[in-house]
Amino acid sequence: MQRFGRSRSFSFLFGIFLLSWSALRPASAAVPSPENHFGHKIGADRELLDWEKVVSYFRLLEKSSDRIRVAEYGRTAENRPLIVATIAAPETLRKLDRYKDIQRRLADPRITTAAEAEPLFKEGKNIVLITCSIHATEVAATHTAVEFAYRLLTENNPRFSAILNNTLLLLAPSINPDGVDIVKK
Numbered sequence: 001m002q003r004f005g006r007s008r009s010f011s012f013l014f015g016i017f018l019l020s021w022s023a024l025r026p027a028s029a030a031v032p033s034p035e036n037h038f039g040h041k042i043g044a045d046r047e048l049l050d051w052e053k054v055v056s057y058f059r060l061l062e063k064s065s066d067r068i069r070v071a072e073y074g075r076t077a078e079n080r081p082l083i084v085a086t087i088a089a090p091e092t093l094r095k096l097d098r099y100k101d102i103q104r105r106l107a108d109p110r111i112t113t114a115a116e117a118e119p120l121f122k123e124g125k126n127i128v129l130i131t132c133s134i135h136a137t138e139v140a141a142t143h144t145a146v147e148f149a150y151r152l153l154t155e156n157n158p159r160f161s162a163i164l165n166n167t168l169l170l171l172a173p174s175i176n177p178d179g180v181d182i183v184k185k
Helices: 002-024 034-038 051-064 090-094 096-107 114-123 139-154 158-166 177-184
Strands: 068-075 081-087 126-131 167-172
Touching (some): 034 051, 051 177, 081 139, 096 114, 139 158, 139 167
Antiparallel strands (some): 068 081
16 A cells, blocks of 8 residues: 555656746747648748648647647638748737627627727737738648748747737638649649
8 A cells, every 4th residue: 555655656756847847948848840741841842841741730730739729710712721920928828719809899880889999909919810822722821821821820029929919910821721722733
């Protein structure tokens, strides 16, 4: 019985150590690079991305960072997922429903008076929507979206920190995934 108790105590302490250690690691430590995921640098000559790998990369980013959420907002004519990544500071993403409510209230003057709107302007966040690759041959935009998301999530850059803290960035890596794959063939 004594031996079981010590083993259990060790397991408990080791678990606390691992949790503490993982909390101290930089946020970018676990975020996979585009090069590791796609097998080449983004923008490499004669290397195109296929949509399934783009979607799986954004899902990987979501699993490895608290600064991104990925949602499917529809399907294409060829049944590929249309995705949008919401990128912001972790505190902002935790209050995402509140910021959506602020936007809903500010968008409709029938439900929000000017006096009620003023504090909402101060509390709300900037909303920026970036859509990429509407035409099939616009391959660079989807590539750029992948690299941009990775850098926003991993680089310790004051400009990126300001973006993350003050903005809800909605990034659609392509609004024509069928075209992304047509060009890849």
